[in-house]
Amino acid sequence: MITIDHVSKIKGKTPILYDVSFEARPGRVTGFLGPNGAGKTSTLRILLGLDRPQTGTALVCGRPYRKIDRPLTTVGALLDGSGAHRARTARAHLRWVAASNGLPGSRVDEVLEVVGLTSNARKRAGRFSLGMSRRLGLAAALLGDPAVLVLDEPVNGLDPAGIRWMRGFLRDSAAQGRTVLLSSHLMGELAETADDVVVIDKGRIVLHGGLADVIGAHRTLEDAFFALTGTEAGGAW
Amino acid sequence: MVSPVRAELRKLLGLPTARVALVLGTLLAPVVVLLNAPYNRRALAAGTLSDPTQLGLRELGVGLIGALVLGVVVVSSEYTSTGDDAPGARQLTATLTAVPHRLRLLAAKTVALVLVVAAQAAVTAAGTLALTQALHGEYVPLPAPERVAAAILYWVLTALLAYAITLITRTGIVPLTLLILNSTVVSVSYLLTKLTDLAAYLPDIAGAHMFLRTDGFPVELAPVTAGLVMTAWVITLLAVGAVLFHRRDA
Numbered sequence A: 001m002i003t004i005d006h007v008s009k010i011k012g013k014t015p016i017l018y019d020v021s022f023e024a025r026p027g028r029v030t031g032f033l034g035p036n037g038a039g040k041t042s043t044l045r046i047l048l049g050l051d052r053p054q055t056g057t058a059l060v061c062g063r064p065y066r067k068i069d070r071p072l073t074t075v076g077a078l079l080d081g082s083g084a085h086r087a088r089t090a091r092a093h094l095r096w097v098a099a100s101n102g103l104p105g106s107r108v109d110e111v112l113e114v115v116g117l118t119s120n121a122r123k124r125a126g127r128f129s130l131g132m133s134r135r136l137g138l139a140a141a142l143l144g145d146p147a148v149l150v151l152d153e154p155v156n157g158l159d160p161a162g163i164r165w166m167r168g169f170l171r172d173s174a175a176q177g178r179t180v181l182l183s184s185h186l187m188g189e190l191a192e193t194a195d196d197v198v199v200i201d202k203g204r205i206v207l208h209g210g211l212a213d214v215i216g217a218h219r220t221l222e223d224a225f226f227a228l229t230g231t232e233a234g235g236a237w
Numbered sequence B: 001m002v003s004p005v006r007a008e009l010r011k012l013l014g015l016p017t018a019r020v021a022l023v024l025g026t027l028l029a030p031v032v033v034l035l036n037a038p039y040n041r042r043a044l045a046a047g048t049l050s051d052p053t054q055l056g057l058r059e060l061g062v063g064l065i066g067a068l069v070l071g072v073v074v075v076s077s078e079y080t081s082t083g084d085d086a087p088g089a090r091q092l093t094a095t096l097t098a099v100p101h102r103l104r105l106l107a108a109k110t111v112a113l114v115l116v117v118a119a120q121a122a123v124t125a126a127g128t129l130a131l132t133q134a135l136h137g138e139y140v141p142l143p144a145p146e147r148v149a150a151a152i153l154y155w156v157l158t159a160l161l162a163y164a165i166t167l168i169t170r171t172g173i174v175p176l177t178l179l180i181l182n183s184t185v186v187s188v189s190y191l192l193t194k195l196t197d198l199a200a201y202l203p204d205i206a207g208a209h210m211f212l213r214t215d216g217f218p219v220e221l222a223p224v225t226a227g228l229v230m231t232a233w234v235i236t237l238l239a240v241g242a243v244l245f246h247r248r249d250a
Helices: A040-047 A090-100 A106-114 A130-142 A160-175 A187-193 A211-215 A221-229 B002-014 B016-046 B052-079 B091-098 B102-136 B145-169 B173-183 B188-195 B197-201 B203-208 B223-247
Strands: A002-011 A014-024 A029-033 A055-060 A075-078 A148-152 A179-184 A196-201 A204-210
Touching: A002 A040, A014 A029, A014 A040, A014 A055, A014 A179, A014 A196, A014 A204, A029 A040, A029 A160, A029 A187, A040 A055, A040 A148, A040 A179, A075 A130, A090 A106, A090 A130, A090 B002, A090 B091, A106 A130, A130 A148, A130 A160, A148 A160, A160 A179, A160 A187, A179 A187, A187 A221, A196 A211, A196 A221, A204 A211, A204 A221, A211 A221, B002 B016, B002 B052, B002 B102, B016 B052, B016 B102, B052 B091, B052 B102, B052 B145, B052 B173, B091 B102, B102 B145, B102 B223, B145 B173, B145 B203, B145 B223, B173 B188, B188 B197, B188 B203, B197 B203, B203 B223
Parallel strands: A029 A179, A029 A196, A075 A148, A148 A179
Antiparallel strands: A002 A014, A002 A055, A196 A204
16 A cells, blocks of 8 residues: 655756645555656655655655654666666575665575576676566565565566566556556557546646546546646646 | 665675776775885895885775775766666665665665775775785884774774765766865875864874874874764764765755
């Protein structure tokens, strides 16, 4: 369960989030949708305790992320890049992440297998392609077998097979009762995966509901999105 | 607390830069002792070497560069970009999602750094002093154990100083340039002592007085006073670094 409650954030002197509130529930994939720069990543960084909001709270299972002991066993997070220092091998990176939360080294080989990186385990992260970096980031997120997944643009850089795999993985995770929150600017992709949709635009939540409700009378999620955000398809963002 | 320390040790010792710093820092001083041996032997025999009792301890100094680099990279590696695909992405994100409590993380980093540098300093000191004994034992007595301990403490405090400065700057370039130049090419701190007596209280000048005596200094700090002065510098800078790290967005 993820609860974002009246979160506002000013970066420098520019407000980037205005009174953002929404929930992501267990057993469902919640899609966090918005154009580039709308505030998706900023919201997720606040949720993960990386940045601080000016006002409001962001809770995972009722607690702020910074207060969670051994957080990898509760939340798996994937943000920009893999998080691995470029000089480290995939395995070395995962081994220190596992050690930090007291997880056994055997988990490292298991998650490498899950994301399909076993044959690249000894390769340095700096030599990884974008798609491989995303897989390595996801492997780290899965180390603690968490009940909550927070993924920022997870299909970004994946090849078609990778995207298909990710879609199945997210659906399976939700079916096993996990809370899945993923951000994306790819509407077609979200329409395939999400149960609930939260639409953010210019730092404000413009709609939050079940996928069917959000699409409403529109033909597709994409049509609904452009109608909601008042931006024109192909126009200046 | 044990798990984060173990993770930080793994992270530090897994970095190529840190490994180079560890090896070079450990070997530099003994190598210098070997290279200087012919000159020192002649000077000792002729009685022209100033204060020969300090010979081994003095030659330890060159290895300090390893401790400096270790102190810097333990922080700077968190802030270097992880790849061209995602220029803003850094290891710090992975670090803080794994250990989100800022001060617990810093405590783990500090413990890991102190363990590594203390071990390195102990090995280097033992090697350098043993070599000095073997080469010049007839002229140079073995230094008192407390002076060797003070030298090891000086290494640890120097690494912590570099670490604290990097916490503030968030990049390794400034502290590395500043500290390495100051400790090798031109000692700005030493030049300042020519201008003002207050420079004797700069961390590197004061710190060295924990285990070395220098004649002709305007302010001669007793070893314990010197240790306290350097510790005060380290604690102050670490406190500033910790407050900034706690308050800043990652």
